[in-house]
Amino acid sequence: GQQVMQIPQYQHVQEGEDFTTYCNSSTTLSNIQWYKQRPGGHPVFLIQLVKSGEVKKQKRLTFQFGEAKKNSSLHITATQTTDVGTYFCAYNQGGKLIFGQGTELSVKP
Amino acid sequence: NAGVMQNPRHLVRRRGQEARLRCSPMKGHSHVYWYRQLPEEGLKFMVYLQKENIIDESGMPKERFSAEFPKEGPSILRIQQVVRGDSAAYFCASSSGTGTSGEQFFGPGTRLTVL
Numbered sequence: 001g002q003q004v005m006q007i008p009q010y011q012h013v014q015e016g017e018d019f020t021t022y023c024n025s026s027t028t029l030s031n032i033q034w035y036k037q038r039p040g041g042h043p044v045f046l047i048q049l050v051k052s053g054e055v056k057k058q059k060r061l062t063f064q065f066g067e068a069k070k071n072s073s074l075h076i077t078a079t080q081t082t083d084v085g086t087y088f089c090a091y092n093q094g095g096k097l098i099f100g101q102g103t104e105l106s107v108k109p
Numbered sequence: 110n111a112g113v114m115q116n117p118r119h120l121v122r123r124r125g126q127e128a129r130l131r132c133s134p135m136k137g138h139s140h141v142y143w144y145r146q147l148p149e150e151g152l153k154f155m156v157y158l159q160k161e162n163i164i165d166e167s168g169m170p171k172e173r174f175s176a177e178f179p180k181e182g183p184s185i186l187r188i189q190q191v192v193r194g195d196s197a198a199y200f201c202a203s204s205s206g207t208g209t210s211g212e213q214f215f216g217p218g219t220r221l222t223v224l
Contacts, residue, residue, distance in 0.1 A: 097202075099151045
């Protein structure tokens with residue numbers, strides 16, 4: 001079945017630096033969702049993108065869906081220690097979510 | 110409005126025992142999903158249920174695992190004759206509508222440890 005590849009697996013940044021995680025698929029996706037999971041916690045929905053070339057912003061977070069709907073990115077500007085966690089992309093296939101491997105973000109104060 | 114509830118939060122079983130994990134979806138949600146997260150790995154879909162129906166069980170292991178979502182009461186994920194490889198976090202999620210789009214709300218998970 002379809003898979004989404006997510007990179008990088010880990011990212012260590014200094015507080016205040018920017019962070020980006022990328023999600024890629026070999027086939028066109030009808031939608032892409034992003035979730036955040038804090039250490040020891042559960043996934044929390046951040047956003048869903050469905051349109052080609054769509055860009056959405058939530059404060060310091062910017063989400064993009066590629067023109068070909070085969071890739072997506074999450075960019076965090078000026079990271080804070082509260083941004084620590086694992087960020088997953090996922091797409092909804094008939095109800096079930098297919099997740100990328102996740103990018104674990106650590107932020108050094 | 111309570112979120113998705115799961116219990117127990119932590120469960121310890123010895124090899125060969127049975128594990129029963131419960132999930133109560135958010136109020137008004139009729140779609141329930143179970144996911145498994147192995148240590149240091151991502152989330153893997155297991156099963157998608159609506160009331161009294163299994164919609165998609167393509168992620169369920171063929172043996173020892175079963176799930177139900179009865180007309181009354183919580184959804185149950187049952188693992189028979191547990192083995193060490195079953196140790197993982199099991200998350201339940203729920204959604205409203207058709208379930209084919211939109212966010213899923215996750216519960217806090219059940220951390221299963223098999224000794």
